[in-house]
Amino acid sequence: MSKMRHRGLPVPLLLHPGESLTYLEPSTHNPRKAQVGGRNSLKKISWHDVASRVVAASVGGYAMTYAVTICVTVLLPLSRTEAVLSAAMMSFLFYVGAIIWAFAAATPMRAWLGLLLSAGVSGLIAFPLVMAMSR
Amino acid sequence: MKDSFTQSMDWLHTWAGLVFGWLLFAIFLTGTLTVFDKEITYWMQPELHGVRPSPVNLQAAGDQLARLAPRAEEWWIELPHFRTPEVTISWQNPGEKDQGQRKLDPGTGEILTVRDTRGGDFFYRFHYQLHLERLGTWIVGAAALVMLVTLIAGIVIHRRIFKDFFTFRPEASYHRSWLDAHNATGVLLLPFHFVITFTGLVIFWMIYVPGGVDALYGGAFEEMLVEVEERLDRQRADVPAPLNSLAALERQARTHWNGGTTEWVQVKHPGDVHALVDVMRRADDRLALISDRVTFDGTTGEVLKVWKGEKPAFLTYSVLIGLHYLWFDHLTIRWLYFLMGLTGSATIATGLLLWLIKRKEQHAENHKTHRIVEILNVAVIAGLPVAIAGFFWGNRLWPWDLPERATWEMRTFFLLWILCGVHGLLRRDSLRAWKEQLTVAALLFVLLPLLNLMTTSSHIFVTLPAGNWRLASVDLVCFITGTLLFGIAWRTVKASRSLPQAISTPMTEAGHG
Numbered sequence: 001m002s003k004m005r006h007r008g009l010p011v012p013l014l015l016h017p018g019e020s021l022t023y024l025e026p027s028t029h030n031p032r033k034a035q036v037g038g039r040n041s042l043k044k045i046s047w048h049d050v051a052s053r054v055v056a057a058s059v060g061g062y063a064m065t066y067a068v069t070i071c072v073t074v075l076l077p078l079s080r081t082e083a084v085l086s087a088a089m090m091s092f093l094f095y096v097g098a099i100i101w102a103f104a105a106a107t108p109m110r111a112w113l114g115l116l117l118s119a120g121v122s123g124l125i126a127f128p129l130v131m132a133m134s135r
Numbered sequence: 136m137k138d139s140f141t142q143s144m145d146w147l148h149t150w151a152g153l154v155f156g157w158l159l160f161a162i163f164l165t166g167t168l169t170v171f172d173k174e175i176t177y178w179m180q181p182e183l184h185g186v187r188p189s190p191v192n193l194q195a196a197g198d199q200l201a202r203l204a205p206r207a208e209e210w211w212i213e214l215p216h217f218r219t220p221e222v223t224i225s226w227q228n229p230g231e232k233d234q235g236q237r238k239l240d241p242g243t244g245e246i247l248t249v250r251d252t253r254g255g256d257f258f259y260r261f262h263y264q265l266h267l268e269r270l271g272t273w274i275v276g277a278a279a280l281v282m283l284v285t286l287i288a289g290i291v292i293h294r295r296i297f298k299d300f301f302t303f304r305p306e307a308s309y310h311r312s313w314l315d316a317h318n319a320t321g322v323l324l325l326p327f328h329f330v331i332t333f334t335g336l337v338i339f340w341m342i343y344v345p346g347g348v349d350a351l352y353g354g355a356f357e358e359m360l361v362e363v364e365e366r367l368d369r370q371r372a373d374v375p376a377p378l379n380s381l382a383a384l385e386r387q388a389r390t391h392w393n394g395g396t397t398e399w400v401q402v403k404h405p406g407d408v409h410a411l412v413d414v415m416r417r418a419d420d421r422l423a424l425i426s427d428r429v430t431f432d433g434t435t436g437e438v439l440k441v442w443k444g445e446k447p448a449f450l451t452y453s454v455l456i457g458l459h460y461l462w463f464d465h466l467t468i469r470w471l472y473f474l475m476g477l478t479g480s481a482t483i484a485t486g487l488l489l490w491l492i493k494r495k496e497q498h499a500e501n502h503k504t505h506r507i508v509e510i511l512n513v514a515v516i517a518g519l520p521v522a523i524a525g526f527f528w529g530n531r532l533w534p535w536d537l538p539e540r541a542t543w544e545m546r547t548f549f550l551l552w553i554l555c556g557v558h559g560l561l562r563r564d565s566l567r568a569w570k571e572q573l574t575v576a577a578l579l580f581v582l583l584p585l586l587n588l589m590t591t592s593s594h595i596f597v598t599l600p601a602g603n604w605r606l607a608s609v610d611l612v613c614f615i616t617g618t619l620l621f622g623i624a625w626r627t628v629k630a631s632r633s634l635p636q637a638i639s640t641p642m643t644e645a646g647h648g
Contacts, residue, residue, distance in 0.1 A: 045136065045137070045146070049136070053136065058277075065344055065346075066344060066346045067346070069344050069346035069347060070346040070347065070349070070350045073346065073347035073350055073351065074350060074351070078448065079446075080351050080352075080359075080362070081359060081362050081363045081446070081448075081449065082446055082447065082448040082449070083347065083351070083448075084347030084348060084351055084352075084359065085347075085363075085448040085449055085451075085452050086448045086451075087346070087347050088337075088340040088341075088344060088345075088346075088347055088452075089337055089340065089448075089451065089452060089455065091340065091343075091344040091346070092280065092283070092333060092336045092337065092340075092343075092344070095280060095344070096280065096283050096284055096287065099280070099281075099284045100144075100147075100284060100287065100288070103136050103143055103144075103146070103147045104136060104140050104143050104144070105136070106136075126350070130350045130351075133350075133351060134351075134353070
């Protein structure tokens with residue numbers, strides 16, 4: 001309780017001195033946490049790894065989002081305007097997912113593969129349906 | 136990417152947050168001001184403060200349009216509202232790029248001479264397109280997308296999310312209190328941050344991800360819009376015919392709605408026998424941003440279409456954008472949005488400061504990147520308030536009849552912002568830079584009510600006794616903001632005396648030549 005005052009002001013909130021909140025901090029009081037995610041154990045990332053993922057996320061991610069959105073649009077059993085709107089609203093969630101994948105995948109190659117594969121599969125499914133609809 | 140998903144998200148949150156943080160802070164802060172855009176516009180046009188509110192005189196408005204724009208392709212009449220007491224008429228002449236516009240007294244229809252200003256619309260356009268048209272919309276969209284990603288990454292790295300919210304350790308290591316501030320503000324308003332960012336993206340889906348339109352409409356957006364809103368149009372007949380009574384048509388339109396007021400009257404091909412009159416309902420009493428519409432034959436007055444936008448996906452979309460645009464008129468909610476927007480801006484600002492403070496704590500030597508981040512932090516977080524206050528000062532000080540007056544007000548904003556950037560660059564001691572810019576911002580805000588007193592008759596000593604809270608609030612909020620900024624500036628001074636050496640030492644020449 002001795003730390004309950006700071007610069008003369010009472011701090012009536014819970015205090016957790018010494019406890020590591022996030023993986024941003026090495027914790028001197030909790031050796032197990034330091035092993036799992038302590039800052040000193042984070043591996044260095046090369047710039048081309050980052051660059052590849054950034055391009056994968058932005059360009060590859062957009063390609064995937066665009067393809068998946070079209071796929072969802074033509075697959076939804078709704079009227080034209082309703083299908084377009086529904087898929088459009090979902091599209092941003094797809095894009096967010098793509099970006100997270102781009103940075104969570106174990107290697108940049110996997111990041112690209114995942115995105116291009118999804119885009120490809122969606123395109124394959126959607127293409128004949130789009131052709132049929134525009135006839 | 137890293138050893139674990141959480142570590143990868145930690146990396147992503149940090150770096151995406153840094154790279155897009157300054158842009159996001161500016162977007163968030165100007166968005167917060169846009170919540171009260173109509174109030175700001177009203178405050179910035181003192182010539183309108185004497186307009187007596189009155190039900191609209193559509194006949195007079197129509198007569199003005201017939202006089203000013205007899206050969207126009209389209210006329211628009213924006214009806215008055217308690218947030219906008221004047222009537223605005225606009226027209227599009229064939230072959231002209233810009234629309235003509237005038238403001239009218241609602242009751243008499245006489246033209247009002249008002250100082251040329253963008254008003255709150257300036258912050259609105261900065262917020263969604265940085266005044267860079269389509270390119271700006273794309274940049275803001277990218278930033279919003281990254282914000283969503285950063286929010287999710289932030290959630291992933293803060294597993295004990297509720298514990299974080301209730302922790303504040305000002306006595307712990309210096310950067311930890313900034314971390315706690317960042318976490319607390321972020322977690323407290325997580326639903327708001329998510330909703331506002333997501334809905335912001337949804338608004339411009341047609342620009343960002345038009346896949347569906349490309350697939351099913353061959354990219355023809357107009358065709359889709361016409362289909363969604365069941366719009367009607369027809370060619371001119373080039374046969375003159377008198378326009379039906381706009382007042383009568385507007386009255387008739389309102390009978391199709393569940394109460395509610397009219398916002399727009401639009402006339403296509405006025406003066407022609409094939410004229411069409413669209414009367415649109417104001418969406419200020421519902422969450423869904425839908426302007427129900429009645430379309431009349433302009434000559435005979437026959438009802439051609441009643442559109443209510445009831446399809447499910449369209450309703451969902453309208454609610455989503457309604458949550459962002461906040462045309463729903465509820466004063467408490469509007470104020471809540473304002474306060475939440477300020478808190479969100481604080482989340483982003485504390486994140487940017489945290490990035491730098493942590494690294495200065497951990498690295499003895501000065502990196503060039505740290506200096507760049509330091510300058511950008513001051514220039515954006517302290518500089519933007521200076522520019523905003525300067526914008527209001529410009530509105531009161533620029534001469535009434537200055538050509539391109541509205542543009543000069545904008546230039547004041549951007550010039551002041553650039554000056555803050557230069558100041559941040561030249562001041563080696565960043566804490567002094569913070570103190571000086573925050574003090575300038577504080578002074579500009581605190582003295583604004585006084586400037587108002589000296590330049591207009593709509594100042595605090597007139598508006599408060601008259602109970603005109605819409606005007607008085609702008610002065611009061613500016614004054615309070617100024618006092619808060621003084622407080623923060625003072626704390627910066629105190630901090631420079633008690634901070635660990637590593638943080639408060641100015642970047643020396645050795646670090647970056």
